Amino acid sequence: MSHTTQTALITGASAGIGATYAERLAQRGYNLILVARDAARLEALAARLSSDFGVQVEVLPADLTNETDITRIVHRLQEDTQITLLLNNAGMSVNGEFLAADIDSITTMLTLNITAPTRLAHAAGNSFRARGQGTIINVASVLALMHERSNGAYNASKSFVLTLTRALERELQPDGVRVQAVLPGLTRTEIFARSGASLDGVPPQMVMEVGDMVDASLAGLDQGESVTIPSLEDMVQWQQYDEARALMIPGLSRNQPASRYQR
Numbered sequence: 001m002s003h004t005t006q007t008a009l010i011t012g013a014s015a016g017i018g019a020t021y022a023e024r025l026a027q028r029g030y031n032l033i034l035v036a037r038d039a040a041r042l043e044a045l046a047a048r049l050s051s052d053f054g055v056q057v058e059v060l061p062a063d064l065t066n067e068t069d070i071t072r073i074v075h076r077l078q079e080d081t082q083i084t085l086l087l088n089n090a091g092m093s094v095n096g097e098f099l100a101a102d103i104d105s106i107t108t109m110l111t112l113n114i115t116a117p118t119r120l121a122h123a124a125g126n127s128f129r130a131r132g133q134g135t136i137i138n139v140a141s142v143l144a145l146m147h148e149r150s151n152g153a154y155n156a157s158k159s160f161v162l163t164l165t166r167a168l169e170r171e172l173q174p175d176g177v178r179v180q181a182v183l184p185g186l187t188r189t190e191i192f193a194r195s196g197a198s199l200d201g202v203p204p205q206m207v208m209e210v211g212d213m214v215d216a217s218l219a220g221l222d223q224g225e226s227v228t229i230p231s232l233e234d235m236v237q238w239q240q241y242d243e244a245r246a247l248m249i250p251g252l253s254r255n256q257p258a259s260r261y262q263r
């Protein structure tokens with residue numbers, strides 16, 4: 001990506017991965033629209049980025065678990081033709097096993113991690129397609145590929161994001177719109193403290209610094225990737241996994257049960 005006068009709308013821009021993307025995109029010359037709940041933090045970031053990089057930064061406080069607020073951001077994506085990049089990044093996790101976790105927190109998480117990015121991607125996807133350009137980056141997680149650990153509902157929300165992104169890629173590619181799913185591994189941000197978890201005790205070689213994670217993701221975007229896994233050294237492993245999945249497709253829906261189920 002070269003320097004540009006385009007505008008990026010970033011959700012979850014007040015902290016962590018979103019705030020780091022905001023800085024990197026400002027560095028690339030993007031004007032920014034920053035979305036999160038904490039208006040004061042967004043204002044402070046906006047002031048710093050516009051002063052450091054000479055870009056225009058607007059703050060749009062919103063709670064993306066709130067229907068009215070989601071709709072406000074949807075309308076902005078539908079109406080503002082300057083927006084050429086949507087970063088669906090806002091997200092939360094719930095600590096502990098699925099059954100042990102508080103169901104209200106899980107429901108809130110599903111709204112933030114699934115409903116909000118779905119609505120925003122739908123609005124941006126249609127706007128970008130009509131204009132024949134644009135980029136949608138959806139932040140999933142490597143937990144999208146792991147059924148074995150963490151809170152199952154969090155992992156499933158990230159599997160949803162991965163599946164939706166790949167389906168969107170198929171729909172939007174013919175019209176020149178870029179779509180990327182980013183699958184970070186453990187990244188040092190506030191997300192753990194917010195859910196009452198901690199990175200203490202996690203081997204340091206498993207935790208990436210947020211700047212490295214975002215730089216790798218943008219490098220993946222520049223390289224044309226539609227799925228970026230910043231930690232994974234051997235991308236052939238992902239390709240083989242995906243090819244094995246695709247190989248099953250012809251057998252997944254047939255008019256006869258598999259022979260092992262027949263007497």
Ligand SMILES: NC(=O)c1ccc[n+]([C@@H]2O[C@H](COP(=O)([O-])OP(=O)(O)OC[C@H]3O[C@@H](n4cnc5c(N)ncnc54)[C@H](OP(=O)(O)O)[C@@H]3O)[C@@H](O)[C@H]2O)c1
Pocket residue numbers: 011012013014015016017018035036037038039041062063064065089090091092093112139140141142183184185186187188189190191192194
């Ligand atoms: N850190 C990791 O290890 C990791 C790994 C894989 C994937 N991810 C994903 O990366 C994304 C960013 O996470 P992070 O690690 O940067 O977490 P973070 O440091 O906790 O930041 C989360 C961001 O989302 C915003 N947010 C939270 N609830 C919101 C709501 N109801 N409405 C609007 N904005 C809200 C927060 O801002 P406000 O509090 O101001 O609203 C903040 O800007 C998430 O989707 C997460 O699932 C993280």
